[in-house]
Amino acid sequence: MKKIPRIYCASIATETNTFSPLKTDLKNFKETFYAEPNKHPKTPTLCSAVFPLLRNKKNKGEIELVEGTATWAEPGGLINSQTWNYLKNKILSEIKKEKKLDIVILGLHGAMISRNCIDCEGDLIKSIRNILGTKVIIGITFDPHSHLSKKCLDNTNIITVFKEFPHTDFVETAKHCINLSMKTFYKIIDPQISSFDVKMMTILPTSKEPMRSFVDKIKHLEKNKIALSVSIIHGFMAGDSPDLGAKIIVITNGNKKNGNKLSSQLGMELFSYRNNLAPKTFSANSSIIEAKKLSLKFKRPILIADIWDNPGGGVAGDSTILLKKVISMKLKKVAVGSIWDPLAVKKCHAVGENAVIDLSFGSKISPLAGGTIKKKVLVKKIVKKAYQKFGSSLVPMGDCACIVFDNIEIILNSNRCQAFSTDIFTNLGINFSEKKILIIKSTNHFYNSFNSHVSNIIYASVNGIYPNNPKKNKYSRLKRKIWPIFSKPHIINY
């Protein structure tokens, strides 16, 4: 009988904005998503999609499975030392309890930084390697908004990364990691990881060119078996990491030389697109003026994405800057989804639907977020434990309220989260299709759900808490030269 592998899986994930005034502790993990061993839900979450896939393999008798802890905290500031020690030691003790493991599969994010560790993922993977030795196969999935360290590369057999931004392919990425790890176990492949430092930090939405074609190209390379796997690390500009910036990962079947060549070719091609990768952005003022102008021409709503006040990047998501401009320009038929304010939500829930109250909401974490708004508002709808969808996963928004004044409808949420899909509005009773202007907080994860419902998308670059300019950000750990801080970080090819 064919020997089947014994697999352990776990997931610890968050994205650390080291510049954020918010801090991350165990409560943040427990509030967002926390599953003890064997308690992972049936639905996949962004970084823990390996769990339901592996369970499926176990049910088919293809593997033996040991399910470890899975947790995710909404991106925020530095993780405190006790929390990181606790989570890391929990995973290590779950592994130490097992007599024999053949494969370890981890769903990680790749941008976790704690007070006592600047490379949490590298630290975790190396510790697992030290316990289990070199014969055990370690497969990892990463989010592209991460910092790829040498420790991660040196102690891993398989790395796969979401190719799409929005990350709609998180299940495929997990499947690919599991399949390659299984093939390695059965000695069908001999994976060799090559990487290339692109030396670049910008944002790379794959919903637009040139990234759309670049991602299609790397998918084509995998399909045609030029490489077992090709991934792009985009980097995460709000994390002060020595490994900051874009990287290419190529996994070949026993041919590291070819992998090195391909990763550097792809890396320099990506670098050549550097000035056209980020979307065109508008200032706070010009985005509202532009939206007003366009709303006179088109029937469907104009969408303004407040790309930097995005809780998915570790900030509060409570900026009122764009909303204050809407109020001052007396614009009507506007909906905002959402502004984080748990205290205001509590007050709305206490008074109930259809009550009219004086409410102060928004901008409670930092003076850079526009200032609190004080208004007499109608509490139109309250929802306990609201959710929005993102692909096949459910994103918890906590208790929410929809408030109305001056023909402006606003969602207040109590769990920080960005806008992923149009149901952020419909679940709170807002008929978004009859609005003139929609304002959401998200960099690009909203794109697939909203694009067909709106006539135009305006990317608003509003200066606030988020460190949105690598040239100005005060990185203390970055010692490598990267663009745009240096115009020519690569010595060759000029």
Ligand SMILES: [Zn+2]
């Ligand atoms: Zn990401």
